[in-house]
Amino acid sequence: MPAAAHPSRRTPKDPADLNEMWRPAPDRAALLVHDMQRYFLGFFAPGVAPLHQLLDHTAQIVDAAREAGVPVLYTAQPGDMTRAQRGLLHDIWGPGMTGDPAHREIPPEVAPREGEAVLTKWRYSAFARTDLKERLVRLGRDQLVICGVYAHIGCLMTAVDAFTCDVQPFLVADAVADFTPAFHALALEYARERCAATPFTADVVQALRTAPGPACGAGAVRGAGHGC
Template sequence: MALPKIQPYSMPVAADLPQNRVAWTPDPNRAVLLIHDMQQYFLNAFTLGDSPVNELLTHIRALREQCRKLGMPVVYTAQPDGQTPEERGLLLDFWGEGINDHPELKHVVPELAPEEGDIVLTKWRYSGFRKTNLAEIMQESGRDQLIVTGIYAHIGCLMTACEAFMQDIQPFFVADAVADFSLENHQMAITYAAQRCAVTLTTERVLTYLAPAQSQAEEGSSFNIEKIREQVAGLLNEAPESITDEEDLINDRGLDSIRIMSFVEQWRREGVEVTFVELAERPNLASWWQLIASRLRVPVPNLDYFGR
């Protein structure tokens, strides 16, 4: 019942990601970074020094450093050694003694070792919320978004994302900052997340959301046309620069009513009142930005460029 030996496989890239059903975006004032079970015991199942481990470590490290710079909470989960049969529960039937057999491997890998100020939770079940105070930590800090990274994608990472969703916490499943038993398991996890409980996106996309968010806050407005472009691109898994201001997002990009409605709900939560009909009548970035700007009563730049 030991962990399987995991063969190298290529880490998914942006082009491999499924379409998301919702348009949530990570916000450094709302999000917590979760580094899930990155213990040596679990990592040793992979071929170290090869894909997907190389990308996994690099991407989690980049996200951790950016989150720390922004003052965002960084939370680790780690399974303990020395578990009694009662503590291990049904995990014993599926996975045997686990770390009990290798207590020297219980520590988080050195490349990602927790630092002062990070939170380390002892984890007892697949979900990072079971038998921990993760939900309380998030509630007390006023956080309602969870950026999920770590291993294994289709087990603990996915179960944690599902439970976050069921507690009205928006999960972000970072497709190239998780890893799994196989590419098939990995792809299954990110597809399920995108279709049922989370937004699936790349490390690069998360960093683009987090990095400009601070400067936008300093400028006094969290909305501009580039943010809208990023949100649309994230939902369609397209490069932001490939989406022009005037193209028809319904007919040219296949944006459906469910995804348009997700923008309505997202922007309302951010204080912008728009309706589905308003967005569907003029489904292009230029029109949407003009509509949002009018509701926010902020100047709309480059009106001549938009042809208004």
């Protein structure tokens, strides 16, 4: 017997809609460089895709953000976490990285400059056990551009939490990377259908170098936590 139509069921929006509706603006966006530590990047072969592309595209976006006066934020795990600090992460990933700089270092081409905040990362989402939301409020930012690794884990969870906080997330399609192309595609498909725009690096760079304009309708209320 065919299932009866649910009276409140809605047809999902076209996945392209958020890419059309939302555009990162220099006076609204913050950039998050997510977990770009050598421990996590060590999964990828050096000098080839996806690592080469990830570093190059992230560097382009970081440069454009700095030129536009867009706040650049970072996340990084502390290393040498205790079993209690790891919590359930230990059950899936084991003890994680050590405190050795060979694990914790962020490559120089995308590394933070003096004065750029590095949030200590404890769980998948950059919002978990950090003051990221409060920072965005203080900065008057209601958009979050996300680059880094891994696309279907921390990057996606951060995008979902940004959406939950009424902060427009932009998961940059070619400035995130993952263990496999399938995981990368999974992250982008879920994000663009449920919580985030998924622009390419060139789109983000162009937008940040363009005079700001309304990204979610005229008269949009700005400020993290207010939404559009």
